[in-house]
Amino acid sequence: MKRVVFAVPGSLDTPTGGYAYDRRIVAELRQLGWDVECLNVGEGFPSPDKATQSAARSLLLKVPDGQPIVVDGLALGVLPDVAGEVASRHPLLGLVHHPLALEWGLSAERADALHRSEQAALALAREVVVTSPATAKLVASDYGVPAERITVARPGSDPAPRSSGSRNEVPHLLSVGAVVPRKGFEVLVAALATLVELPWRLTIVGDLTRDPNEAARLQASISQHKLTGRIAALGAVPSKRLAGLYDEADLFVLASHFEGYGMAYAEALSHGLPVIGTTAGAIPDTVPQEAGLLVAPGDAGELAGALRRVIADAELRRRLSDAASAAARTLPTWQQSAAIFATALEKLA
Known part of the structure; x- marks a missing residue:
């Protein structure tokens, strides 16, 4: 059975789109026959304190050598030094939902620091998965990741009934x-x-x-x-x-x-x-x-x-x-998205 460690910052149950993506990809990879171990590397990302960073490093380095590791970009982007250690012992895949420096409301100094940190971390990843063609272009042009190392695995979509609407005169x-x-x-x-x-x-x-x-x-x-x-x-x-x-x-x-x-x-x-x-x-x-x-x-x-x-x-x-x-009707299913994600994992070998 193909094995992979999927490292995320905090609980997979966190109610955001990024965590929802991670949850569904993990579930669908398991349906495709992958043995996926989820690893919580700690709370507070992308602004972890030193203790959290140290704990995340210890957890990642305990993974048996040679085992592929996916690290969610919310953590990977602020752990370039840890990424270097992990990449020396494991095939590393970085998952980028959106570049950390593009979070709104950051100071110019903070945005620049996040950009440099994430660029350094992504340079160490053997493969990078992004969730849209637009993000793929950004990661290639602004972060220097070669296009051949980038895979676009858009989020899937579940069938849903068409909305009935409010049925009154107040939209x-x-x-x-x-x-x-x-x-x-x-x-x-x-x-x-x-x-x-x-x-x-x-x-x-x-x-x-x-x-x-x-x-x-x-x-x-x-x-x-x-x-x-x-x-x-x-x-x-x-x-x-x-x-x-x-x-x-x-x-x-x-x-x-x-x-x-x-x-x-x-x-x-x-x-x-x-x-x-x-x-x-x-x-x-x-x-x-x-x-x-x-x-x-x-x-x-x-x-x-x-x-x-x-x-x-x-x-x-x-x-x-x-x-x-x-x-x-043109949106990908989660099964299709996970199959694309799996191709990126297979490229790690």
Whole structure:
């Protein structure tokens, strides 16, 4: 049986798209006959303290020599020295969801340090898996990884019933993403604050504990704009509840400043929802023009204009919804994604 160690920072149950990707790839690799050992290398990444870094090093170096190791980029990118030790004893595969330096809200100094650290770590990986063609281009052009060492394994998509919608005259907007600066919730609230004369309500679903300061800023912005009765930030919810919210939604909106893929956008397509998003990162790879309106990231005025068009025009929503359902049928399955991931693992030999 083919064996691999899959190293992740923290619990695989963490409610983010990156961890969801890792969970499903691990599960599907096992279905393909791989013996996958999951290794938790500690909490606090990508800003681990010295004790966490030391513990991660010890855990990785305890893996029997020669065994292939996948290290999630959230950890790998800040462990270049450890990566060097691991790569000298193991075939190493780096998994990049999105480059760490492109997290929104970082100081120029911090972003530069993360870029240099991740570039050094990726140089030591024998193979690199990324989740979109856009990220593949970035990793090649900005991080110097040769194209022949990069494999694109997009996230898979599960079949989902087409959303029923709110069935009333108040369109239900849904936004899904951890409440962190990169997801652009402050831009979304500012845009909606200019559309108070239109009928709409917004539900935000996403972890409120990842960045407590950002969660507090979101609630303050909602209150400042007097939108408390129209915007609900629920935090992370169980999958059954999220499925119900997708079914009740008329429109998906997420104003991300950057996405290495954007699994929530793909999930919205699978439910046949019109999408309003941004042109940042890999989002245009996921959302075709016919299925949504994409605007410049960080532009609240342009976002408000797109929202106004779709909220006010039920026929436009119907056309976008039909195109979203069609686009969903072209998305890869998780089985297909895992098969591509497995080819990268086999190249390690």
